Amino acid sequence: MSIGAIWDLIILSPMINGLIVLSHYLFDNLGLTIIALTIIIRGLMYPLSLRQMRSTRDMQALQPKLNELQKKYGKQKEKLAAEQQRLYKESGLNPLGCAVPMLIQLPIWIALFQSIVRVLATTPNQFLALSQHLYSSWSAVFSLVPLNSQFLWLDLAVPDKIFLLPLVVGGTMWVQQKMVLPTTGDPQQQARNQMMLWMMPIMFAILTLQFPSGLALYWIVSNIISIAMQYFVTGWGGLVKSPDTKKTTKTKKQKGSRPSAPAISPESAEAAETISVQKEGTDDYGKSGDKRQDSRRSSSTRSGTTGKKPRRSKGNHPKRR
Amino acid sequence: MRIRNISLTKTLLLLLVLLTLIPGTLGCLGTRTVPIGWSGGTIDDGNIFLGSMEGTLVGIDTSTHTRLWVDVTLDDDDQPIIYGSPATGNGLVYLASYTGKIFAVNPGSGVIRWVYPRTDALDPIVSAPVFHDGKVYFGCSDGKVYALDADTGDLAWEAQTGEQVWATPVIANDTLYIGSFDKKFYALNTSDGSTKWEPFQTEGAIISPAIIYNDTVYFGSFDRHIYALDATNGSLKWQSEVTADNWFWTSPVISNGNIYAGCLDGKIYILDVETGTEVIPAIDLESPVSSSPVLSDNTAFFASEDGKVYVIDTTTNESRLLNDLEEKINAALCADDEAVYVHTQTNESLFALNKQTGVVMWKLELSSK
Numbered sequence: 001m002s003i004g005a006i007w008d009l010i011i012l013s014p015m016i017n018g019l020i021v022l023s024h025y026l027f028d029n030l031g032l033t034i035i036a037l038t039i040i041i042r043g044l045m046y047p048l049s050l051r052q053m054r055s056t057r058d059m060q061a062l063q064p065k066l067n068e069l070q071k072k073y074g075k076q077k078e079k080l081a082a083e084q085q086r087l088y089k090e091s092g093l094n095p096l097g098c099a100v101p102m103l104i105q106l107p108i109w110i111a112l113f114q115s116i117v118r119v120l121a122t123t124p125n126q127f128l129a130l131s132q133h134l135y136s137s138w139s140a141v142f143s144l145v146p147l148n149s150q151f152l153w154l155d156l157a158v159p160d161k162i163f164l165l166p167l168v169v170g171g172t173m174w175v176q177q178k179m180v181l182p183t184t185g186d187p188q189q190q191a192r193n194q195m196m197l198w199m200m201p202i203m204f205a206i207l208t209l210q211f212p213s214g215l216a217l218y219w220i221v222s223n224i225i226s227i228a229m230q231y232f233v234t235g236w237g238g239l240v241k242s243p244d245t246k247k248t249t250k251t252k253k254q255k256g257s258r259p260s261a262p263a264i265s266p267e268s269a270e271a272a273e274t275i276s277v278q279k280e281g282t283d284d285y286g287k288s289g290d291k292r293q294d295s296r297r298s299s300s301t302r303s304g305t306t307g308k309k310p311r312r313s314k315g316n317h318p319k320r321r
Numbered sequence: 322m323r324i325r326n327i328s329l330t331k332t333l334l335l336l337l338v339l340l341t342l343i344p345g346t347l348g349c350l351g352t353r354t355v356p357i358g359w360s361g362g363t364i365d366d367g368n369i370f371l372g373s374m375e376g377t378l379v380g381i382d383t384s385t386h387t388r389l390w391v392d393v394t395l396d397d398d399d400q401p402i403i404y405g406s407p408a409t410g411n412g413l414v415y416l417a418s419y420t421g422k423i424f425a426v427n428p429g430s431g432v433i434r435w436v437y438p439r440t441d442a443l444d445p446i447v448s449a450p451v452f453h454d455g456k457v458y459f460g461c462s463d464g465k466v467y468a469l470d471a472d473t474g475d476l477a478w479e480a481q482t483g484e485q486v487w488a489t490p491v492i493a494n495d496t497l498y499i500g501s502f503d504k505k506f507y508a509l510n511t512s513d514g515s516t517k518w519e520p521f522q523t524e525g526a527i528i529s530p531a532i533i534y535n536d537t538v539y540f541g542s543f544d545r546h547i548y549a550l551d552a553t554n555g556s557l558k559w560q561s562e563v564t565a566d567n568w569f570w571t572s573p574v575i576s577n578g579n580i581y582a583g584c585l586d587g588k589i590y591i592l593d594v595e596t597g598t599e600v601i602p603a604i605d606l607e608s609p610v611s612s613s614p615v616l617s618d619n620t621a622f623f624a625s626e627d628g629k630v631y632v633i634d635t636t637t638n639e640s641r642l643l644n645d646l647e648e649k650i651n652a653a654l655c656a657d658d659e660a661v662y663v664h665t666q667t668n669e670s671l672f673a674l675n676k677q678t679g680v681v682m683w684k685l686e687l688s689s690k
Contacts, residue, residue: 123355123357123419124356124404124651125356125357127528128585128609128626131567131609132567132585136586139564142525142543142544142545143524143544145526145543146485146502
């Protein structure tokens with residue numbers, strides 16, 4: 001049996017049939033079904049998503065130290081690797097901590113994406129492809145297809161004709177990216193971040209112009225769920241400038257110096273501040289338990305050193321662990 | 322400033338690359354929405370006509386197996402996608418396109434006589450056009466059944482159903498029979514499109530073209546049953562006892578008191594035309610049957626999607642493999658006295674198979690690439 005056949009059998013077909021049956025119980029409304037199934041799947045993936053977000057946050061908090069090591073041992077590859085390993089060990093972080101939960105979730109997201117596209121079949125070739133996924137023992141699925149693709153002003157099988165969805169897809173994705181991406185005083189890093197911040201939303205907005213609006217609906221719901229989850233993990237993150245940041249930035253501007261330390265969250269440590277923090281040594285990252293606590297401790301230490309308030313503003317604190 | 326410029330350039334470049342790559346990747350993930358078209362052939366006066374996957378009308382002389390003319394480009398602006406077999410009549414060849422147009426072409430010269438609609442386009446047309454008594458009939462994804470004057474392409478009438486109409490109409494006794502996505506089966510007067518009897522409700526969408534035999538109309542439904550209705554009043558004669566494992570997509574054929582219906586579950590169901598009971602257990606071809614079969618003498622020819630062509634002797638119901646073309650087959654089959662013609666989709670070609678031996682008599686590649 002090929003990998004494709006196994007994929008269809010284990011993941012894709014169950015999701016397609018589930019989606020069709022669910023639509024029957026949701027008033028034959030495909031829009032509601034896509035929203036409900038996206039919430040259900042994201043709900044089931046919640047522990048993994050949460051773990052991934054926390055790992056990402058913690059890794060971003062560690063980034064300044066990694067940058068420092070890079071500067072210090074850039075040409076000594078082996079030494080650099082050893083030092084990085086030591087840092088990871090001391091901080092209790094696994095560099096694959098972000099990737100593994102993501103890799104586990106990825107097939108499910110792809111299957112959800114595929115199943116939505118499949119049930120939105122519009123052409124004869126798509127109908128023939130869909131037919132091969134239907135469970136012969138589930139009578140209802142054969143009669144329910146084609147599903148009613150009308151939802152609000154949308155025909156979910158075709159792109160949104162009034163171009164509202166591309167804006168919403170791009171907007172929600174921008175918000176999500178803004179919450180995740182760290183701010184930095186390093187102009188090059190900042191430029192890269194800005195690129196990331198705008199590139200994905202623009203790209204998905206353009207894709208939304210070409211793809212069925214059912215997919216756009218899925219992206220919007222998925223983005224909103226991600227925003228909510230991100231909020232519970234890191235607060236508003238980069239979306240809201242903390243008073244400290246504003247103050248710091250203002251001060252720096254007044255001084256005419258390079259902006260260095262908005263530092264609104266662990267994932268938004270500034271490069272300039274990084275250097276000063278690194279000079280304090282790696283003890284900020286304790287070997288024990290709660291990394292957020294460790295991170296706070298390091299922030300306090302930094303604050304003490306630099307004369308600033310603690311790094312995290314209220315709005316940027318994790319809401320819960 | 323320089324950093325900003327570099328960053329902007331990089332952003333634009335990366336955006337461009339991703340916009341190129343991601344749709345391709347999404348295509349690999351099964352999100353391909355592009356219709357491809359798979360017109361069957363129609364034989365008329367020793368010539369076979371079909372729509373190519375490149376949107377052209379192909380005319381082939383079956384005796385010399387050479388093209389009648391350079392393939393006719395039907396539309397320069399919007400390449401037609403042709404699912405239905407062409408129809409012939411009144412000295413013209415008629416094609417329906419998924420791009421929402423009907424074309425009438427002179428088979429002698431390959432010149433387009435008329436296009437309907439003259440401006441703009443209808444919703445996608447999957448149905449094949451049918452010529453009957455000076456009119457051309459077809460179903461459309463806008464839920465309507467259309468009748469056009471075959472000479473001029475002027476609209477004669479249109480009749481509304483509840484959903485898309487992909488089925489090909491069948492005409493008998495001044496009545497047009499056709500199914501719709503709204504799960505209903507319609508009988509319309511060919512003179513004005515008025516409803517002849519109350520549409521018959523099934524439990525699934527109807528794409529399968531119907532067949533008329535002894536004042537009975539037979540068709541398959543997405544609810545996985547074959548139905549037999551009284552053609553005069555629409556009353557149910559029978560619903561097949563057996564429930565298939567997938568949709569009935571293609572037209573059935575009737576021979577020697579049996580109805581032969583291919584199904585997307587890869588089986589051919591053989592039912593008694595009078596009772597709808599299974600005559601013998603379904604023949605398993607192990608690959609979906611999406612191409613309409615053709616009947617010739619006492620032989621029914623079926624093709625499965627995986628490229629195999631089978632014959633069923635309708636006097637004994639014995640089946641055998643005629644040939645394995647190893648190419649995807651979705652298009653309807655057609656046959657003349659000597660050969661059965663198969664339009665394959667993988668490496669778009671037209672095969673002429675000897676009806677008895679299955680040997681490839683000739684093959685013509687249709688793709689210009």
